[in-house]
Amino acid sequence: MNGERGTSEKKEMTMLQIENLHARIQDDGTEILKGIDLTIRAGEVHAIMGPNGSGKSTLAHVLSGRDGYEVTAGRVLYQGKDLLAMAPEIRAREGVFLSFQYPVEIPGVANTYFLRMSLNAVRKHRGLPEIDAMDFMELIEGKAKLLEMEDALMARSVNEGFSGGEKKRNEIFQMAVLDPKLAILDETDSGLDIDALRVVATGINALRSPERAMLVITHYQRLLNYIEPDVVHVLADGRIVKTGDRTLAHLLEEKGYGWIEAEGAAAGTTAAVAKG
Amino acid sequence: MTSVVAASEGVDSLVAAARAVAGRGSVPGWLEQLRKESLASFADRGLPASRDEAWRFTDTAPIARQAWGADPSAAPLHARPAALEAFLGLSRVVSASRTSRQLVFVNGRLDPELSTVDGLGAGVRFEPMARLLKGEGEGLRPHLGLTGGHQKHPFAALNASSFADGAALHVDAGVVVQEPFHVVHVADASSGPVASHPRLLVVLGENAQASIVESFVGGDDGPAFVNSVAEVYLGPHATLDQTTLQEGGAATLHLGALFAHQDRGSQLFAHLFSFGARVARSELSVALHGEGSGVTLDGLFLAKGGQQVELRTLIDHAKAHCGSQEYVKGVLDGTARGAFEGRIVVRPHAIKSDAHQKNRNLVLSREALVDTKPQLEIYNDDVKCTHGSSTGRLDADALFYLRSRGLSEPAARALLTSAFAAEIAERVKVETVREYLQHRILRWLPGEAA
Incomplete structure (x- = not known):
């Protein structure tokens, strides 16, 4: 699977390696992540799909270092x-970006x-x-154009009064400027109309490069029509229960998550394969 | 007990200094009377006790514990370049405003070398009070003390009995002045503990417009007691933009009171910035005495270390169709204590009053405290009044957002804090002051802002 891909051509650098990651909510001890294994190499785009409550956002939060979670086992x-x-x-x-x-x-804090x-x-x-300010303005000019960030939007306070689409465009604009090595896109398509989705996806695709890895977290397959992932993982109840290529996303769109969950017992073995 | 003995020492020195002012040279009879009554009132009542509700948040004991000199005879500030730099360097407004409209007072006395008043058009007078007090003092008599602050307020009484000089701005009816006037009060304790009683009088005639910036600066040389009073009279449809900047030293005790009296249709835009002192209390008391008059009051106080800062406002809707918009923010760090008390009175006949008060406080440390006390006294039904107050800490989500973009925690905290404070600074209309405040707020912040 992803392991074969990585070694087939040249030896791409391993960007992110998640091993047996367990995490729980600090306040009430609820375990959310129950053993995640995932390897992403430079140049790859991985999608993590899953129903609500499967642990998608928790994974993004733990990877970005948000307070409120406790990692009880595993490493990243x-x-x-x-x-x-x-x-x-x-x-x-160090080059990790969370959208x-x-x-x-x-x-009160101007965007630029x-x-x-x-x-x-x-x-x-x-x-x-x-x-300096002059060179900076020059640097961001093209990136702002790519994400259709008007001057007025750039001068305003960070995200204040922005529409849903403007906020997400601003996230990808920041990503374009900060030039990360690993981008984690948490539900970037949520709250976007079709036009905003197109602009955001164009921005993300322009940032695909052999040096950069991306982890796209999404509930719906919609975003993946625009950003074609190399690998698709399905997350359910805190574990990766299925891994495949982009056709897996289409299958999910047709059959829904119930189909995966029905496979039940297969979960453990699939995760083990992904790890190996 | 020693504290009792020491307590009288401070009051005694202040009373003695006031007597010395009274005995110095000839003063118009009406002023002599005002001083005498005021001193009697202060001496009778003494310093307010901490159980006095109005003084609950400001400890006046440090004033009592210290014997105060009236005017230590150091060489004049302009003759001491290092001291000048130390004081005026504190305030870039001052150096940037080396304009033709600047009066600088050191310990309450005019420094003529640092003051310039040129090119005033017809109908504008901007001058030291001492000059106006010669002869019968007719230039001051109609207004000085008219707001009656000295009858109600112990320290305003002390000021009235003690002030030696001050700044007076008169703008005649119909005259519009664009360029701001600057008054700077320096508290220089380099020659010993010193008390000063700065005084400002602003009188605008009908339809007149002007802008004035009053700054208080103090060094860290030693104890300074600054007891300032400003009086503002706005004629019908006059407009005044008034900014007060208070920046005290580590041992400065600052008490400032502004009393404004507004005639019909007049507008006051008051901006008050308090960057703390050992103890700093600023009061604004605005009487909307003419129909359709209005006041917009923006305040920001910042305190850290063991500083104590209080901001008190009183807006008196005495006539119908008046408006007041009040927005006060406080930022507290370290073991500082802050207090905001905002009182709004709407009288029985003051129908169609429109009064709004908003207070937001940001507490940066565990030990810092802020008290807030909105007080609305509304005596008729035909009014629109709102008020709201909130006190909180920095938003954890915002902090995480900034950190997830590479900002260190101190930098993220500094950025959010300065943004909180800047909202009030941005409302200042005088551009040089607005720009200065942006730098000043950054300088106040703990940690590096990058």
């Missing part, structure tokens, strides 16, 4: 380093001002000089 390696040991900002500076399902509104601070934090970490 990012470019060979222990990702879970890093503070959220270090993950970002939020619900981007946060930040009144914030993004330049963010880019400079990343550049500093990589030993690069800070970028």
